[in-house]
Amino acid sequence: MKKSLLAIAIAAALPAVASAQVTISGYAKGSFDSFSIGNKAADRVGKTSENRVTDHSSRIIFSANEAIDNDLSGVFQFDLRFNVDQVGRISATEPASGTSHLTAAQRALYVPVIQNAVPNPLSSGNNHVGIVSKSMGALRFGRQDIYYGNTGSVLPSSVHINASAPTVMHQPATNVSMANWSRTPNLIWYTSPTIQGWSATAGYSTNPLRTSGTNETENDLSTLATVRKGGGTFFQVNGQVGPVALAWATVNLKSDYWTTNRADCTYSNPDRCWYEQTNNSNGNQRGNVLTAIYRGGPIALGVGYSQNEVLTFTNNKTERNAFNLSAAYTMGKHTLGIERQSGSDEVLNGVKQGETGMTGTVLAWDYAFSKRTNIGITYFELENDRLQAIAPFYSGSNTFGGQMAARPGEKYTLTSFVMRHTW
Numbered sequence: 484m485k486k487s488l489l490a491i492a493i494a495a496a497l498p499a500v501a502s503a504q505v506t507i508s509g510y511a512k513g514s515f516d517s518f519s520i521g522n523k524a525a526d527r528v529g530k531t532s533e534n535r536v537t538d539h540s541s542r543i544i545f546s547a548n549e550a551i552d553n554d555l556s557g558v559f560q561f562d563l564r565f566n567v568d569q570v571g572r573i574s575a576t577e578p579a580s581g582t583s584h585l586t587a588a589q590r591a592l593y594v595p596v597i598q599n600a601v602p603n604p605l606s607s608g609n610n611h612v613g614i615v616s617k618s619m620g621a622l623r624f625g626r627q628d629i630y631y632g633n634t635g636s637v638l639p640s641s642v643h644i645n646a647s648a649p650t651v652m653h654q655p656a657t658n659v660s661m662a663n664w665s666r667t668p669n670l671i672w673y674t675s676p677t678i679q680g681w682s683a684t685a686g687y688s689t690n691p692l693r694t695s696g697t698n699e700t701e702n703d704l705s706t707l708a709t710v711r712k713g714g715g716t717f718f719q720v721n722g723q724v725g726p727v728a729l730a731w732a733t734v735n736l737k738s739d740y741w742t743t744n745r746a747d748c749t750y751s752n753p754d755r756c757w758y759e760q761t762n763n764s765n766g767n768q769r770g771n772v773l774t775a776i777y778r779g780g781p782i783a784l785g786v787g788y789s790q791n792e793v794l795t796f797t798n799n800k801t802e803r804n805a806f807n808l809s810a811a812y813t814m815g816k817h818t819l820g821i822e823r824q825s826g827s828d829e830v831l832n833g834v835k836q837g838e839t840g841m842t843g844t845v846l847a848w849d850y851a852f853s854k855r856t857n858i859g860i861t862y863f864e865l866e867n868d869r870l871q872a873i874a875p876f877y878s879g880s881n882t883f884g885g886q887m888a889a890r891p892g893e894k895y896t897l898t899s900f901v902m903r904h905t906w
Contacts, residue, residue, distance in 0.1 A: 504547065504548045504549070505545065505546070505547045506545075506546050506547075507543065507544070507545055507906070508543075508544045508546070508905075508906060509541070509542040509543040509544045509562075509563075509905070509906060510541060510542065510903055510904060510905040510906070511541045511567055511903070511904050512538070512539035512540070512541050512567070512641075512644075512901065512902070512903040512904075513536060513537065513538055513539060513541070513567040513568060513901070513902060514536070514537050514539065514643055514861075514899040514900060514901040514902070515534070515535075515536055515899065515900045516534065516535050516536070516537050516643070516897060516898070516899045516900075517532070517533075517534055517897070517898045517899075518532065518533055518534075518535065518882070518895070518896070518897050519531060519532035519533075519895075519896045520532070520893055520894070520895060520896075521893065521894035521895075521896060522866075522892050522893050522894045523890070523893060524890030524891065524892070524893060526890070527890065536568045537568065537643070537644075537645075537899070538566040538567045538568050539567075539643070539644040539901070539903070540564060540644060540877070541564070541565050541566065541567050542562055542563060542564050542565070542608055543562075543563045543565065544560065544561070544562050544563070544608070544609075545560070545561045545563070546558070546559065546560045546561075547559045547560075548615075551614075554616050554617050554618055554619075555614060555615070555616055556614070556615045557613075557614055557615075558611075558612070558613050558614070558615050558621070558623070559611070559612050559613075560609065560610060560611050560612075560625075561608075561610055562607075562608025562609040562610055563608060564607045564608045607666070608626075608666065609625070609626065609627050609628055609666055610625045610626055611623040611624060611625030611626070611627065612624055612625060613625075616676075617676070618676065619676070620673060620674055620675040620676050621673065621674045622671070622672075622673050623671070623672055623673075623674075624670070624671050625670060626666040626667060626668040626669070626670055627666060627667060627670055627672065627686075628665075628666055628667075629662055629667050629670070629672075629686065629717045629719075629732075629734065630653070630661060630662040630667075630717060630719075630732050630733075630734045630770065630772065631649045631652075631653045631660070631661050631662045631663070631664050631665075632649065633719075633730055633732050633772045633774050633787065633789075634647070634648035634649060634652045634653075634772075634774065634785075634787045634807050634809075635648075635774035635775065635776060635785040635786045635787025635807050635808075635809055636648050636785055636787070636807065636809045636822060637776055637778075637783035637784065637785040637809045637810065637811045637820070638809060638811060638820040638822055638845060638847050639811060639818045639820055639847060639849035639857070639859060640849070640857060640903060640905075641847070641849045641857045641858060641859030641861075641901045641902075641903050642820065642845065642847045642849075642859065642861050642901070643861040643863060643897060643899040643901055644876065644877045645863060645875040645876055645877055645882060645897055646822075646843070646845045646847075646861055646863035646875070646876070646897065647876040647877065648787070648807050648809075648822065648824050648843065648876075649661075649664055649876050650824070650841075650843065650865065650873060650874070650875055650876040651805050651807070651824035651825065651826040651841060651842070651843045651865075652772070652787060652789045652805045652807055652824065652826070653770065653772070653789060653791055653805070654791070654803070654826070654873060655768075655770075655791040655792050655793045655801050655802060655803045655829070656793055656801040656803070656829055657871070657872055657873055659766065659768075659793045659801070661734070661768055661770050661791050662691075662717075662734055662736065662768070662770075663691075663692060664876070667686075667688055667691050667715070667717070667736075668688065668690065668691070669688045669689045669690045669691065670686055670687070670688045670691070670717075671686065671687055671688075672684055672685065672686030672687075672717065673685050673686070680722055680723040680724070681720070681721065681722040681723075682720075682721050682722075683718070683719065683720050683721075684717070684718070684719045684721075685716075685717070685718050686716070686717040686718075687714065687715070687716055687717075688714065688715040688716075688717070688736070689713075689714055690713055690714070690738070690739060691713070691714070691715030691736040691737075691738075692713070692715070692736055692737070692738045692765040692768070712739065713737050713738045713739035714737065715734065715735060715736035715737060715768075716734070716735050716736075717732070717733070717734050718732070718733050719731065719732040719733075720732075726777055726778055726779045727775055727776065727777050728775070728776045728777075728778075729773075729774070729775050730772075730773070730774045730775075731771070731772070731773050731774075732771070732772050733769075733770065733771045733772075734768060734769065734770050735767075735768075735769050736767070736768040736769075737765075737767040737768070738765035738766075738767075766793040766794050766795040766796065767793065767794040768791070768792070768793055769791070769792050769794075770789060770790060770791040770792065771789065771790045771791075772787060772788070772789040772790075773787070773788050773789075774786065774787040774788075775787075781812055781813045781814065782810075782811075782812055783809075783810065783811040783812075783813075784809070784810050785807070785808075785809035785810070786806075786807065786808055786809070787805075787806070787807040787809075788804070788805070788806055788807075789804065789805045789806075790802070790804050791803055791804075791805070799831065799832060800831070800832055800833075801829050801830065801831050802829070802830040803826055803827055803828075803829050803830070804826075804827045805824070805825065805826040805827065806824075806825045807822065807823070807824050807825070808822065808823045809821070809822040809823075810822070816850055816851045816852070817848070817849070817850055818847075818848070818849040818850075818851070819847070819848055819849075820845070820846070820847035820848075820849070821845065821846055821847070822843070822844070822845040822847075823842070823843070823844055823845075824842060824843035824844070824845075825840070825842050825843075826840050826841045826842070827840050828840045828868070829871075836870070837870070838868040838869040838870045838871070839868055839870050839871045840868045840871060841865065841866060841867045841868060841871050841873050842865075842866050843863065843864065843865045843866075844863070844864045844866075845861065845862070845863050846861075846862040846863075847859060847860070847861050847862070848860045854905075855904055855905045855906060856902075856903070856904050856905075857902070857903045857904075858900070858901065858902050858903075859900075859901045859903075860898070860899065860900055860901070861897065861898070861899045861901060862896075862897070862898050863875070863895075863896070863897040863898075863899075864894060864895070864896050864897075865894070865895045866894040866895075867889070867891065867892055867893055867894065868892065869891060869892045870891050870892070871891060871892070872888070872889040872890050872891045872892075872893070873889055874888065874889040874895070875895055875897065882895070
């Protein structure tokens with residue numbers, strides 16, 4: 484996009500990058516929603532529907548590109564996430580589960596530990612610094628969305644974010660989201676040049692299983708036996724064959740921390756129990772996903788297939804396969820979209836767990852006022868099988884307000900009027 488006055492002001496204030504091309508992009512997106520719970524669980528005795536205003540991961544992206552010579556360029560990106568409706572909490576006290584080891588008398592005297600008291604909300608997006616060679620490819624350091632966004636979806640941009648397919652495509656078990664469902668931090672990645680329509684990306688993270696809303700750093704160095712050397716690898720191949728875009732991606736991620744049975748989990752040091760149990764007891768994650776997207780004239784078709792697994796510190800391995808079919812048709816300024824997401828039953832240690840699958844259905848209409856301003860209506864159903872309890876994408880806090888969680892067998896229905904403006 485063209486330089487704005489703000490971009491010019493930033494460049495003028497930073498002489499070191501004054502000669503670089505500084506751009507500002509991003510979007511603001513929000514919706515008015517009607518959300519309801521069907522097949523409600525027995526413990527839901529209150530209301531089962533509500534209206535609300537929801538943010539959709541709105542962002543302002545500052546980027547710079549400085550030509551070093553005819554082949555090399557230095558690049559930088561700062562992805563600022565903000566909410567159009569409200570600012571989320573940036574600290575949280577230890578929940579009751581973190582004091583379960585204490586007696587009633589000890590709990591009465593206990594002062595809750597503040598977790599993540601000073602995360603930096605300004606750093607939660609896709610941020611990086613790197614160097615790009617036209618002939619050799621690009622090398623970057625930072626944090627990046629990897630893997631979980633590969634779903635084969637072709638739905639229009641105004642679709643409600645809760646309807647996104649990662650819930651079904653990349654959740655091998657309840658409360659396990661592949662590759663964080665967010666940026667993977669501590670990442671170094673290389674992207675090859677595109678040769679005859681094909682390119683590859685390879686990445687390594689020193690500590691991959693931290694989410695974008697937290698700022699703690701795992702540590703391989705410790706006197707505790709429960710700390711191990713974590714890390715993660717990511718590999719993706721992209722290709723264009725005529726009107727069809729193909730992609731295959733794979734991840735293998737593990738946390739530094741592996742067990743909840745810490746020796747220093749005592750009444751005098753109870754924050755160790757909470758910190759380990761809730762924040763760092765991430766299982767090993769492995770996954771593969773293949774997508775194909777066809778775009779020809781007014782028609783877009785997409786398909787995605789994934790295989791995901793998680794291995795806990797108790798050596799319980801849960802696996803799930805998922806499938807996604809997506810289609811869109813554009814008529815002038817109008818786009819109609821439909822998507823069917825299907826997750827198989829879980830397989831625990833090689834044994835299929837019946838009635839643990841889920842399905843998602845999306846119907847969407849988008850109207851483009853211009854190249855930058857869209858409105859749309861989204862209808863979304865996420866239906867859990869009788870023994871499954873999974874919430875829509877973009878965190879339980881956005882779905883349930885942070886006060887409750889999904890329940891087995893429930894169905895979640897969302898109807899939304901969405902507005903989006905890009906720049």
